[in-house]
Amino acid sequence: PPGEPHPLLPVTLQRAHRMPHASAEHDLGFARSLLDRLLVAAPEVIVSWPGRENDRELMPSPLIPGIEEGSRDTAGSPGLEKPADRWLGSQPLTAVEDVSGPPVAEGTHLHGGTRLLADQAACPFRAYARHRLFAGSPGDPEPDPSPLTRGSLLHATLDAFWSAVGDQQTLLACDEETLDRYILEAVDAGLAEDGRDLTDASRDLERNRLRRRLAGWLDVERQRAPFAVVATEDRRDVTVDGLTISTQIDRLDRLGDGRHVMIDYKSGNAQRDGWFGDRLFEPQLPLYAVCATEEAIAAVTFATLKPGDLRFVGTAEDNAVIPRVKALASDPKRGELDSWQELLAQWRIRLGQLAAEVREGLAVVAPQKNNACDYCELGDLCRIAKVEDEQPMEKGSGAHG
Numbered sequence: 518p519p520g521e522p523h524p525l526l527p528v529t530l531q532r533a534h535r536m537p538h539a540s541a542e543h544d545l546g547f548a549r550s551l552l553d554r555l556l557v558a559a560p561e562v563i564v565s566w567p568g569r570e571n572d573r574e575l576m577p578s579p580l581i582p583g584i585e586e587g588s589r590d591t592a593g594s595p596g597l598e599k600p601a602d603r604w605l606g607s608q609p610l611t612a613v614e615d616v617s618g619p620p621v622a623e624g625t626h627l628h629g630g631t632r633l634l635a636d637q638a639a640c641p642f643r644a645y646a647r648h649r650l651f652a653g654s655p656g657d658p659e660p661d662p663s664p665l666t667r668g669s670l671l672h673a674t675l676d677a678f679w680s681a682v683g684d685q686q687t688l689l690a691c692d693e694e695t696l697d698r699y700i701l702e703a704v705d706a707g708l709a710e711d712g713r714d715l716t717d718a719s720r721d722l723e724r725n726r727l728r729r730r731l732a733g734w735l736d737v738e739r740q741r742a743p744f745a746v747v748a749t750e751d752r753r754d755v756t757v758d759g760l761t762i763s764t765q766i767d768r769l770d771r772l773g774d775g776r777h778v779m780i781d782y783k784s785g786n787a788q789r790d791g792w793f794g795d796r797l798f799e800p801q802l803p804l805y806a807v808c809a810t811e812e813a814i815a816a817v818t819f820a821t822l823k824p825g826d827l828r829f830v831g832t833a834e835d836n837a838v839i840p841r842v843k844a845l846a847s848d849p850k851r852g853e854l855d856s857w858q859e860l861l862a863q864w865r866i867r868l869g870q871l872a873a874e875v876r877e878g879l880a881v882v883a884p885q886k887n888n889a890c891d892y893c894e895l896g897d898l899c900r901i902a903k904v905e906d907e908q909p910m911e912k913g914s915g916a917h918g
Contacts, residue, residue, distance in 0.1 A: 616881035631801040639889045645880035654894035674707030684745035744770040758872040776815035787819035787830045803864035
């Protein structure tokens, strides 16, 4: 192709120093040296060229005189056998189904927390790639503050508030002025912990947003049966079927009768459908309930703090535990479960199954739910599209890339 000198430097200077693409002579020499390297790259080299371009007949490049001319049959016709076809035809091929990596060594502490088990439930390859190969995408730039930062600020604010207030009785006893002081102090504590990188303008906007969100959420907390907050942002190492992972419980409440409620804050959508069924797609709260505490758990619930949708979403032992959270016995999602203890026992089994898969290194490319690939950045690594094109994959079939 014609040379393209650098547009910001004098052409004469570029030619004097033989810079790339500064002259036709330089590019011709480069093309010849490149072709020479290609022609000695293998014992047999086949050079081809397109025969026609529209109505115009094309000839081989003048840079390749002296090469023995062979068949002019078009590529792919019986008259021109490709070297790769000759090689492949002479080699025995063996299909290998590679669906597992090395087992997790005893004593290894895998990163990722409960997300490790959630990824294993959704697709074993995703869990292996993210948490053992550390594969992933840097993600798209987010505005300041990002949703992740906003979620962290909300968690830190709620942690500071309940660390100061402690229980519902104190909350109900607060007059408007006292409660507003508690809220402002909690918001400032949250910003001091997780908002250090915000601009002054963003900090002011977040302060107002958090103040309104917390005030609205406390109206929901007032409607509950009496409770005391006994743990917030509590970090614990949990062992499941020989697999040790780190967890962080957002909040644990003690009810008046001594039972406890496990709460996880959500600033976005909360899904509990993954708690029921043959595979535990949402293992976080079930893991906390059956493995991270010895207290009697009467409910597991998300606290959704979306604007206009402030409520608890979960399941409970009975209807009196959390407002608008149905007892398991009347929950349409419960399937064949007859009691709260049966649900906890099933969660323990399902968690053990996922932990066993992780320990054994199971890494099969097999999405286990319909939308498992929608927000996964690993498609180029697992080649799921190629797998589906060549062999339609059934859910959990063990097809792999």
